[in-house]
Amino acid sequence: MTRPRGLLTLASVAVAFAAADTYVVVLCLPDMMGSVGLSIDELQRAAPILSGFLLGYVAMLPLIGRIADMRGRLPVLTASLVLFALGSLVTAASYDLGSLVAGRFLQGVGGGGLVPVTLALVADLYPVERRSVPLGVVNGVQEFGSVVGPLYGALILAIGDWRDIFWVNLAVAAALAVAVDLRAPRTGRRRPDWIGAVLFLALVGAVLLVMRQPAGLITSVRWGAPFVPFGESTSVWWSPLGVATTVLGIALVLWLLLAPQAYGRHLVDLRGWWASTRQADLPGAVLLAIVLGGVILAFATADPQVQVFSAAGPWYLAVSALALVGFVVHARRTPRPLVPRGAFRGHPAVAAMIVSLFVGAALIAALTDIPIFARATVYSDSQLRAALVLVEFLVALPIGAVAGGLLARRLPNGLVAAAGLAVAAIGFVLMAGWGQDTLHHLSASAVLAVTGLGFGLALAPVNATLLAHTAPESHGVTSALLVVARMVGMLVGISALTTIGLRRYYAVEADIASPHDVCGGLSTRCSAYTDLLQHAAIEQLQAVFLGAAVCALIGAAVAGFGFGRTPRTH
C-alpha cells in the first residue's frame, strides 16, 4: 500500500466533516422549517430533519464495517463519500419536508459509512498494541467535528442561507471522494465507462431541474411544457420531465447491471456491491432501520394539541415492535449478526450503552432547542446570533471531556460519569426556568458552560467502562455500537422530547385567553398578548429542557449504580 498515512488523514478529515454535518442543521432549523412550510408550533414535525440523518447513520454504521472487510477500504470510503455528496445535493435542492428528509437520510447513510471504514484502516495500519492512540485520534476528530459543526454552519450562514451549507458540503464531499479515488490502485488499462458517466451526469442534471423547477424554464412557452404535471397531479415527479428522470435512473441501474465488460470499467460495480451488502447482514440492518423509522414516524405525525400520538402512531410503533422481534430472532440465527453475540457480556458494558442512549437524548435537546430558544426570545432578527448562543456550551464540552479522562484515572468511572450527568441535569433544570431576557444575562452563559462541562465529563468514563468490560478483539465493533447507541438516543430523544414536551404544554396551558380579554376589550393586539404568545413558545421549550434533565438524571443513575468497579489493568 502506498502512502497509507495520507489515506488515514483523508479518511479522518471525512469523518470529522460528516460528524460536523450531524449538527450543522441545528442552527438553521427555524429557517429550514420555514422553507418547507412548518410553523413554530410544529416542532415535532421538524424532528425528522435531524433524525433522518441519524437514521441513515445508525442503519449503515454497523453494516459498512463488514462490507469494507469484503470489498476493501478504499472503494467503500469513496462510495460513502459519493453517497454523502448525493445526499447533500438532494438536501440543498429540496422543495418540501419529504425531499429534505430524504436528502438528510442519504447524507446519513454516506456519513455512517465513513466511521467504520476509518477504524478498519487503523486496524490495517497499526499492530494491536499500537492501535489505541490512532483509535483515540479518530474518536477525537469525530467529537471535534460535532463541536465545530454548528460553528461551521454559522460561518456559512454569515454570508449565505441554509441551502449554501449543503452546496458547500456537496463540493467538499466530491473533492474528498476524488482525492480518495486517486489513491486506488489501477488494475489493467480498461476504457472508462463513458455511457455510464453520461447517464449519471444526465440523471443528476435532470434531478436538479425537477427539484429546483427553475423559474426561467417553467414560465417559458418553449421549454416549460415538460415540467407540467400530468392531469390533476401536483407532484413535480409525475410530469414528462419527472418521468424521464425516473426512466433515466432505471436506465442507469440497468446499464450498470447488464452492460458487458467490453464497454470498459463500470462506473459502479452494482452487482458486486449488492452481493457484498447481502453477505453483510443486510436483513439485520433493514430491520434495525424499520424499528427506528417507525419510532420517528410515530412521533413526527403526532398532533400534540390532541395527544402524543396520531391515529397512525400506535400502528407505526407496532411495526417497530414487530421489526424489533424480527431483529432479535434474526440476530440469534444468522451466522454473522450485526451485533456480535456476546459482545456485551458484562453488566457494566450494557450500562455504558444505556448511559450513551440517554446522553444522546439529552444532548440533542440542548443542541436543537437552545438556538430556537434564543431565536424566540432575544435574537428574533438574527439566526446567526441565535446560533452563537451555543458557543459556551460547545467550548465547555471538549474541556469537560479532557477533564473527565483525567479524573477517571483517580476516581471510579461510575462516580465521574454520574457526577457529570448530574451537573448537566441541574443545568437543564435551570434552563427550564429561563425567561424572555435571561439570555442577555451572564448567568445564562454560566449555565450553558456548566451543562456542556457536565456532558463532557461523562464521555470518557463511559467509553472507558465499555472498553474495560468487552473483549479487546471486539473493541472496534463495540466502540461503533456505543456511537450507535448515542445516535439512537438522539433520534428517539429529539422526536419523543419535542412531542411529549409540546403535549405537556398543551395539557397544562390548555389554551391562552382570547386577545379581546387580554387587551381589555378595546383592541385585539397589544404587547401583553404578544408577550403571552411568546411566553407560550418559550414554555414548550422549557418543557423540552425538563425532559432533557430527566434523561440526564436517568443516565447519571445508571452510570452511578451500573458501572461497578473498573478492573485495574495495572
Place this chain on the structure above:
Amino acid sequence: MTTSPARRALIALALAPVTALALTGCGGSAGDDNTSPADALAAAKKAMDSASSWHMTLSTKSQPPDGNGVLKADGVGTHDPEAWKGDVEAMIKGLHANVPITAIDGKVYAKLPFTLKYTTIEPSEYGAPDPADFMDPDTGLSALLTQLDGARKTDTARAGDQIVTTYAGTLDGSTVRKIIPSASSSGTFETTVNINKDHQVTSVSVTGPFFSGDDAVTYDLTVDDYGQDVKITAP
C-alpha cells in the same frame, strides 16, 4: 469488437430517456389576438368579479427585515357572501407561524399559534388586511387590474399547461396598500399580469418597497379554480 444487436439495444435503451427529453421540449404556441391591454385587463377583472369563487395564493420569498410580516396567504374566496378562508403564513419576531384564518361578515377569525380555538382579531392591528376585502370588486384584488398605469402587452409565458399573455405596468402605493398594508404609500410598484385565453388572470407579480426601507420586494399572486362551489361559514 463488433456490436451485437443485443448491445445495440442496450445502448438504445440507455439513451432512450435523453431522446424522450429532447422530444418533450418542443411544442406549444402563443394564442395571439389583437385586444388592447385595457380591454384585456377589464375583461380579466370581469371574469374575477363574476366568478362565484376563486382560489388564490399571495406570497413573497423575501424576509421582512425586522422579523415581522406576512409571507404567504393561501385560500379560497367567495363573492356572495364576501368571505375568505385559508392559511396565512406570518413571520412573528423571526419565527414562522401558520395561522388558519376565516374572514366573513366583517369579522376575521384566526387560530393563533399555541392556541386551540379560533378568536376574532382586528387584522389591521397585525399589519394584515381583512382577506374578505380581497373579494371586493372596487378595492380588492380585481381592482388592481384596471388601476394599472401604462399597461402594455409585453410577452407570452407559460403557467402550467396554459399559455398566457403578459401585461406590464405600474401600480400606486396607495392602491397596493389596500392589499399589503406595509407597502409604502409613496412608492411605485412594477407590476406584471398574466391572463389566459379564457380572459382569466392566472398570476400577478408586484415589485416595490413593501417593507420599511427602499429595498424592492416581490409579492406573487396566483389565481385559479374559478367558479368552484365553495361555502364559507364562521368557525
